[in-house]
Amino acid sequence: MREMKKIQNRSVAFFAVLALVGLVYCSPALCAGEKVVKVGNIEPLSGPSAAVGQQGKNARDMAVEEINAAGGIKSLGGAKIEMIYADSESKPEKGVAEAERLINTEKVHVLTGCWNSSVTYPVTAVAERYGIPFIVPVSVADKITAQGFKTVFRIAAKDSWWTRDQFAFLKDMQKEFNTKLETVAFVYENGDWGKGFAEQWKKLAGEAGYKVVLDEPYPSSATDLSPVVQKIKRANPDVLLLTSNAADAILLTNTLAEYKVKPKAIIGSGGGHADPSFLQATGKNAQYLFDIVEWETDVNKPNAREINEKFKKKYGYNLAGESVDAYIAIYVLADALERAGSLDPKAIRDALAKTKLTTGPAMIAAYDAIEFDETGQNKQAALVIVQINDMGKGLERITVWPKNARRAGYTPVFPAPQK
Amino acid sequence: MIYVLEDLINGILMGSIYGLTALGLTLIFGVLKVINFAHGSMLMVGMYAAYWAVALTGVHPYLALVLVIPVMYLFGHAMQDIIIKPIFKAEKQVREPITVIIVTTGVWYILDNLSLLVFGPQYRTLQDNPLRGKMLEFGDIMISVPKLWGFAAAVATALAVYLFLQKTRMGRAIRATSLDREAASLMGINQYRIYNVAFGIGTATAGIAGVALVPFYNVFPSVGVLFDIKGFIIVVLGGLGSIGGALLGGMIVGVIESVGPQVMTATWTEAIVYALFLLVLFVKPSGLFGVKYDW
Amino acid sequence: MTRQQFQALSLGLVAAVVLALPLFVRSATYLHILILLYLYAYLTTSWNLVGGFAGVLPLGHATFVGIGAYTSTILSLQYGVTPWIGMLAGGLLSVFVGVLIGLPTFKMRGAYFALATIAFAEGIRVMVENIDQLGPLKINGPRGLQIPPLNFGLANFMFPGKEPYYYIIVTMLAAVLAFTYFISRSKLGYYLSAGGEEPEAAMALGVNVARCKLIAMAMSSFLTALAGTFWAQFTLYIHPKSVISLDLSFEIAFIALIGGRGSIGGPILGAIVLRPVSDICRIYFGDKLPGLHLIIFGVVLILVMIFLPRGLQEPFSGLYNKVADRLTSTVPRQE
Secondary structure: OHHHHHHHHHHHHHHHHHHHHHHHHOOOOOOOOOOEEEEEEEEOOOOOOHHHHHHHHHHHHHHHHHHHHOOOEHHHOOEEEEEEEEEOOOOHHHHHHHHHHHHHOOOOOEEEEOOOHHHHHHHHHHHHHHOOOEEEOOOOOHHHHOOOOOOEEEOOOOHHHHHHHHHHHHHHHHHHHOOOOOEEEEEEEOOHHHHHHHHHHHHHHHHHOOEEEEEEEEOOOOOOOHHHHHHHHHHOOOEEEEEOOHHHHHHHHHHHHHOOOOOOEEEEOOHHHHOHHHHHHHHHHHOOOEEEEOOOOOOOOOOHHHHHHHHHHHHOOOOOHHHHHHHHHHHHHHHHHHHHOOOOHHHHHHHHHOOEEOOOHHHHOOOOOEEEOOOOEEOOOOOEEEEEEEOOOOEEEEEEEOHHHOOOOOOOOOOOOOO | OHHHHHHHHHHHHHHHHHHHHHHHHHHHHHHHOOOOOOHHHHHHHHHHHHHHHHHHHOOOHHHHHHHHHHHHHHHHHHHHHHHHHHHHHHOOOOOOOOHHHHHHHHHHHHHHHHHHHHHOOOOEOOOOOOOOOOEEEEOOEEEEHHHHHHHHHHHHHHHHHHHHHHHOHHHHHHHHHHHOHHHHHHOOOOHHHHHHHHHHHHHHHHHHHHHHHOOOOOEOOOHHHHHHHHHHHHHHHHOOOOHHHHHHHHHHHHHHHHHHHHOOOHHHHHHHHHHHHHHHHHHOOOOOOOOHHHO | OOHHHHHHHHHHHHHHHHHHHHHHOOOHHHHHHHHHHHHHHHHHHHHHHHHOOOOOOOOOOHHHHHHHHHHHHHHHHHHOOOHHHHHHHHHHHHHHHHHHHHHHHOOOOHHHHHHHHHHHHHHHHHHHHHOOEEOOEEOOHHHOEEOOOOOOEHHHOEOOOOHHHHHHHHHHHHHHHHHHHHHHHOHHHHHHHHHHHOHHHHHHOOOOHHHHHHHHHHHHHHHHHHHHHHHHHHHOEEOHHHHOOHHHHHHHHHHHHHHOOOOOOHHHHHHHHHHHHHHHHHHHHOOOOOOHHHHHHHHHHHHHHHHOOOOOHHHHHHHHHHHHHHHHOOOOOOO
């Protein structure tokens, strides 16, 4: 009997805790009667990609703040944008469940997300099923816009464009600097993203007549990349193409420097190489590295500098790939909402499909305009290639390609010095 | 041929550091008979402790040990005393209480995400430390200096723990408890105190591993997970509870990881490690140095 | 009212509520959460055959989920085989793998067994991640497989709404519960729990413990694989890190341990409590303070284990017995 009592006490304590926890859950702010546009955002806010998820969230919040402060969506009577964030933890099944919830329970009018291609991909099917427009700032896998869906809109370029531009860049550089590049090595994380890039690289290298001396995926959970670096060193390629997430990009760059591996050019594919903590964590080791991105702080666009300054002041780091596209996504959405003049998802979708944005804060990226083709891909999604170098103010990312976007007075260092 | 030597050396150095990360795991298992799923998180805490100790004071990374070891010891001691002890008391009669696995997993979730809240998701490296990027070069062979230090730290730590267990009064009490906790408590040894000490030492070794890693590695909240599974494999290879076994198990994994990629893609070496792991389990389940009693 | 009547009544009541629930829960979100809840209850109950009754701690059951999901998906994508048949095929393949894992590992005890199952599961995940094409079969490595939502209908195990999935998983859950109940009362069940608690004693009594465990493993892996097919057809996208992940293996085991392993109701209770806690935490805290939801989840795990090391079924069955006693006994029972 006493035993029983003890158990009861324990369970009482336990349920008290549960009830307390429950109480906290049940108090989300009930929104007032005012008209609001509800935007559901699925991002990896915890787990291995938490850093990039946070960047995307911050950029979205800044854009929303600006839009709401400027009077909201005027054609909807000054409706404010309300952001609802959901954490995917980088897991597809969580992303799908969150999309279901955002659409059905939170009744969002629009979805954005999800950074990880492996999460975005299944979420497109959910959005399509409910007819909810789904703006994808960055998730580069080609297949995301290749499903014939009507509701998906991607701001950034898709992976076949990223790789195409990387090879176009190589061609241009050889011509400009009169240096011959013959051998290439591919090193990439063994995931959806890396595999997708590697497939394209193989095709492009074959077409352009490069010799592939190394084609090496590595586990994204690798704790030591020096074996891979050794392999690169022994393959001795002219060009090293990389696709890495943040932790491995940092490790790889530092290890390459330690082993004094100096190909004529190392080219990253955004992602980890564009992460704001990448430069801090690699320092001089990243010097002369090329990286392909959708945006750079020195991009020659009106307001770009001011917006970046504001962001940096607020959050302590520069805008980067995901965050700049996320920022743009919100302005694209605001523009579509103005034109739709309605909260009906179908009207918003139709307005998004007719987007032709050429002015405003959404134009801070290298894109000439934002305009979606019938698959929902931003036709004008251009990319730039930057080089990491020190121009007297510490290491920074300097735009070098395409040539008309190159920072005035800068000559790219190519091929990288062999010291 | 010279390449194989270079890879072998790198594998042994890196592997010894893996062994160091797993040292606490095997020690804690040996005494408490419990797999500590929070071990990776404790390594993460150790890495942050080392990182901040060096970043804020600017001392040589290995000088930070003076600070990191006691802090981590107290941390582990307190964790065992506050969170894990109650379970042991509740499940006195069970030799290997499975519930503790859940508790340590809970601790893992809490620590990893607490550090995400506190330190943010950024990746941090110690940029200007005297060890970063240093290499020894013998002709074609290059050896990483920070890894060499790590190797020394691993061997020294393993030796120190071994001697502590063999030569000191407390060490003997710990060994007695790990052999037979009932008999030990009949002999007047307070087993919960022993657990606290064992947990403290195990956590302190995770701190040393953190110090060994930060000069060439990056720190972020979920970094421990990368070493978690590796740690399990290493301790089983070496034999759960065996200090030298952990070091050797680590080196085996390190060598496979380092030499393997030269004949296959790096992603397959993982599979080789698992295959070897299973092979050892089937042929000699107690691991290379394990005591038969424990399986 | 007799005890039997009371039991039948409460069982019928629960069944009626569960079956009628979709009539009231119209929101796809909550149906989705409920379906996942039943799915996890199903997975955990299947796990329980080994982890609960046989007294070992398998931490790699996601392997079987993966085998089920991949088998039926590959068969239906490449050969047009209906997932229902693929489900059985996955189950059988899973039995084969399960026995293969069980043969050597059941000789081990405690921590070694747990770690060996982790290694098996991780090894299989690594293999799947490294293989794009296995003979004629397209596995697609780390990129996973997507099932295009084209041919809806019962024969294709694919539906536009959630309700059919709801009833399928409820049926599966009911079947696996009945099966577990039957097993727990059978000779095999007694042998298993005897072997789990006191293997030496059981062996001395002539029970072939290893064989009993193998049979339990075979049943458990078969049933778990069926859920894999359900998972694939429900989410229409599988990849190694979702269906063969360690997280999934752990979650299955944890639900059982929190609920109370070795009891029939434990896994259900565990799923009822743990699933919503994790979902609700993520929903309400996931965006505000990153990671806070996992901290809360961790705290809940620890608290339950500290206060109820036998799992949640302990106070609940106590409660049930008390209510049953009050309602059924006319004569006051002896305390």
